[in-house]
Amino acid sequence: MDILLAIAIMALGAVVLGAALGFASIKFKVEGDPLIEKIEAILPQTQCGQCGYPGCKPYAEAIANGEEINKCPPGGTEGVQRLADLLGREVKPLDAEEKPKQVAIIDENTCIGCTLCIQACPVDAIIGAAKQMHVIIGQQCTGCELCLPPCPVECIHMEVIAENIDSWKWKYPVVEIKAAPIKEAA
Amino acid sequence: MLMNLFKFKGGVKPPTNKTQSLGLPIAMAPMPSRLVVPLHQSIGGTPRPVVEAGDKVLKGQLIGEADGWISAAVHAPTSGTVVEVAMHVQPHPSGLDAMCVVIEPDGKDEWIVREPVDYKSLTPEQVRERLQQAGVVGLGGAVFPTHGKLTASKTVPMEEMVVNGAECEPFITCDDLLMRERAEEVVRGIGIFRDLLQPKKVLIGIEDNKPEAAAAMRAAVEAVGEDFEVIQVPTLYPAGGAKQLIRVLTGKEVPASKRSTDLGVQCFNVATAYTAWRAIAHGEPVVSRLVTITGNVHEPRNYEVLIGTPMDELLKLATPHPDTDGIVMGGPMMGFLVPQPDVPVVKATNCLIAHSDRLFPPKAPEMPCIRCGSCAQACPHELQPFEMYWFSRAKNFGKTQEYHIFDCIECGCCSFVCPSRIPLVQYFRFAKSEIWAREREKNAADQAKERFEFKQYREEREKAEKAEKLAKAAAAQAAKKAAEAAAAAAAGEVPAPAAEASSPAPVAAPSAADAEKAAKLATIQAAMERAKAQREAAQPKNTEHLTPEQQRAAEEIESRRATAGLVPPETPVNEKSE
Numbered sequence: 001m002d003i004l005l006a007i008a009i010m011a012l013g014a015v016v017l018g019a020a021l022g023f024a025s026i027k028f029k030v031e032g033d034p035l036i037e038k039i040e041a042i043l044p045q046t047q048c049g050q051c052g053y054p055g056c057k058p059y060a061e062a063i064a065n066g067e068e069i070n071k072c073p074p075g076g077t078e079g080v081q082r083l084a085d086l087l088g089r090e091v092k093p094l095d096a097e098e099k100p101k102q103v104a105i106i107d108e109n110t111c112i113g114c115t116l117c118i119q120a121c122p123v124d125a126i127i128g129a130a131k132q133m134h135v136i137i138g139q140q141c142t143g144c145e146l147c148l149p150p151c152p153v154e155c156i157h158m159e160v161i162a163e164n165i166d167s168w169k170w171k172y173p174v175v176e177i178k179a180a181p182i183k184e185a186a
Numbered sequence: 187m188l189m190n191l192f193k194f195k196g197g198v199k200p201p202t203n204k205t206q207s208l209g210l211p212i213a214m215a216p217m218p219s220r221l222v223v224p225l226h227q228s229i230g231g232t233p234r235p236v237v238e239a240g241d242k243v244l245k246g247q248l249i250g251e252a253d254g255w256i257s258a259a260v261h262a263p264t265s266g267t268v269v270e271v272a273m274h275v276q277p278h279p280s281g282l283d284a285m286c287v288v289i290e291p292d293g294k295d296e297w298i299v300r301e302p303v304d305y306k307s308l309t310p311e312q313v314r315e316r317l318q319q320a321g322v323v324g325l326g327g328a329v330f331p332t333h334g335k336l337t338a339s340k341t342v343p344m345e346e347m348v349v350n351g352a353e354c355e356p357f358i359t360c361d362d363l364l365m366r367e368r369a370e371e372v373v374r375g376i377g378i379f380r381d382l383l384q385p386k387k388v389l390i391g392i393e394d395n396k397p398e399a400a401a402a403m404r405a406a407v408e409a410v411g412e413d414f415e416v417i418q419v420p421t422l423y424p425a426g427g428a429k430q431l432i433r434v435l436t437g438k439e440v441p442a443s444k445r446s447t448d449l450g451v452q453c454f455n456v457a458t459a460y461t462a463w464r465a466i467a468h469g470e471p472v473v474s475r476l477v478t479i480t481g482n483v484h485e486p487r488n489y490e491v492l493i494g495t496p497m498d499e500l501l502k503l504a505t506p507h508p509d510t511d512g513i514v515m516g517g518p519m520m521g522f523l524v525p526q527p528d529v530p531v532v533k534a535t536n537c538l539i540a541h542s543d544r545l546f547p548p549k550a551p552e553m554p555c556i557r558c559g560s561c562a563q564a565c566p567h568e569l570q571p572f573e574m575y576w577f578s579r580a581k582n583f584g585k586t587q588e589y590h591i592f593d594c595i596e597c598g599c600c601s602f603v604c605p606s607r608i609p610l611v612q613y614f615r616f617a618k619s620e621i622w623a624r625e626r627e628k629n630a631a632d633q634a635k636e637r638f639e640f641k642q643y644r645e646e647r648e649k650a651e652k653a654e655k656l657a658k659a660a661a662a663q664a665a666k667k668a669a670e671a672a673a674a675a676a677a678g679e680v681p682a683p684a685a686e687a688s689s690p691a692p693v694a695a696p697s698a699a700d701a702e703k704a705a706k707l708a709t710i711q712a713a714m715e716r717a718k719a720q721r722e723a724a725q726p727k728n729t730e731h732l733t734p735e736q737q738r739a740a741e742e743i744e745s746r747r748a749t750a751g752l753v754p755p756e757t758p759v760n761e762k763s764e
């Protein structure tokens with residue numbers, strides 16, 4: 001008799017807990033992978049595809065699935081560092097050379113108004129219409145260079161964004177000590 | 187007048203070095219050879235230039251129009267000719283340049299038509315508008331447009347208005363002399379602010395090392411017939427910080443990331459009140475300011491200087507000693523070495539100190555932090571500079587924000603007391619500018635992401651819409667063809683016997699299917715014909731009877747097109763339009 005009671009109590013407990021867990025899994029369901037979102041927040045959102053993926057989100061998904069973290073040149077060494085911190089992986093040198101931040105500029109005299117760059121721009125930062133001159137909205141250009149290859153007359157070039165008083169940063173006050181080159185005794 | 191004063195925590199007592207420049211009255215600086223007036227001299231939007239090279243301007247004429255509400259206009263400091271509107275190096279630690287209007291004075295110093303008004307006849311909005319148009323900004327150093335501070339809060343009643351004549355930074359004496367010599371105009375300017383904000387009390391705080399200024403202000407307050415209280419506060423750096431002076435005079439402590447207006451207190455500098463009075467009652471915009479010239483010079487003195495005067499010309503007036511090797515703008519605690527000696531005086535320039543190693547011996551090298559806590563005791567904002575230092579040094583910017591790095595006013599007390607001579611403020615400035623840069627990058631990334639996602643969504647939608655349209659068109663076409671075929675069949679079957687007409691359904695069904703097939707074929711045929719016609723139309727015309735020259739030109743163009751990698755004209759160009 002006792003044993004039956006014990007079994008009944010355990011069974012009841014299992015049913016109650018199971019129901020609670022089932023309810024929680026529906027009620028508190030996590031949409032999407034939170035890790036992917038965290039990775040994506042670190043990526044610079046230039047949508048340039050230099051990593052080999054069609055945008056920052058696909059690359060974030062790939063990183064979550066084990067892809068290397070050093071394939072994002074616009075993110076730079078610092079981006080690699082932050083990804084490594086987030087994922088607990090080794091910091092690796094960047095898989096490409098790091099470039100300063102750039103903006104694309106259309107040479108207005110050469111532009112023929114073909115709209116090909118407008119279709120290529122991932123962030124809709126180019127204004128224009130067929131057979132009308134096109135122009136790039138500087139503030140919205142991410143410097144991804146995706147508009148360069150489609151241009152049939154090569155009228156788009158990249159310009160490095162110069163530092164101005166508002167964007168100027170105080171320098172790091174720590175002077176790094178480097179070993180002086182040893183002079184050979186004459 | 188006995189009043190209970192409060193204390194702020196921390197503070198330091200550096201040697202004041204003020205007597206050197208107090209010996210002589212204010213003098214007008216002579217007209218410089220040229221004036222370089224930066225357009226961006228206040229917090230907020232950069233004014234737009236309204237003059238061009240070659241324009242003749244009069245003293246006080248508008249040359250830069252305020253851009254937005256938090257922005258103040260810029261005026262020509264004297265009459266003359268605009269030489270250029272171009273980029274020039276700024277008195278800024280970066281040494282970068284910004285847009286300036288360069289004016290060559292004609293020597294006449296001829297004013298525009300000045301319109302003095304009685305501000306009591308104006309509405310508060312009109313007074314604020316006039317102050318903005320006259321380029322009145324906070325001359326204590328922060329250069330915040332003054333009109334932006336003159337709107338009383340709707341929720342918090344205005345209790346006290348604090349007028350800052352503390353001038354706590356060593357070497358600087360321009361506010362001291364202004365109060366001694368022009369006290370009445372300062373008091374009248376305070377009167378304008380009082381009438382706009384309607385505070386219950388007006389407190390004028392002056393450090394007790396300036397008894398003459400305090401006496402002059404008291405006399406002026408009495409002469410004008412106001413009820414402002416002139417209060418001498420203990421000399422302790424940085425008693426002239428807005429939050430510190432408010433604490434000393436009212437006992438109110440402005441909490442982190444809140445403004446003094448949230449507690450019903452507003453703070454103005456005495457020089458700001460003076461310029462506001464000149465702007466309203468004399469119609470004179472801010473074209474000059476008092477500047478203390480001191481340091482390593484023979485004759486330290488205060489000068490009234492036109493905005494845009496090159497600093498090296500100004501320094502010559504006080505005859506600097508030969509070992510002078512630089513100019514510090516501001517005081518020794520918060521000032522900085524200007525990047526080159528000919529940068530212009532701006533509205534924020536209250537003091538120029540001729541720098542030499544004799545006066546400011548170079549600091550011994552930085553030593554490791556020994557965690558003595560002196561900096562925390564000296565910090566007037568009750569921050570923990572040593573903690574912020576470690577995290578700034580480690581570039582752990584999140585942690586620096588947890589320690590409220592943005593409440594740091596960069597007064598330099600911590601660096602002043604540090605026994606290891608660590609330039610703490612440099613670390614905090616570095617951390618702050620890094621955090622701002624990151625914030626900008628984050629915003630740009632968020633915007634790019636949003637735009638990218640919208641573009642993807644738009645492309646999907648367009649694709650779906652196109653597919654739907656095509657499907658609809660095809661269905662309509664088929665239905666039409668079917669109807670036609672059915673009609674044709676019906677027409678052919680008209681003479682048929684009625685017996686057959688009673689059962690048209692089985693016959694109609696196969697005929698409808700056939701008709702559909704036929705219709706499809708017909709549409710394909712029609713499309714092919716259309717394409718052919720189009721192709722023919724696209725063929726180059728007028729190719730017969732060409733002169734050899736035209737032929738050559740055409741060939742040349744063709745070859746250029748070929749080298750440019752363009753598709754040959756035979757294939758239709760509009761492939762991309764799906």
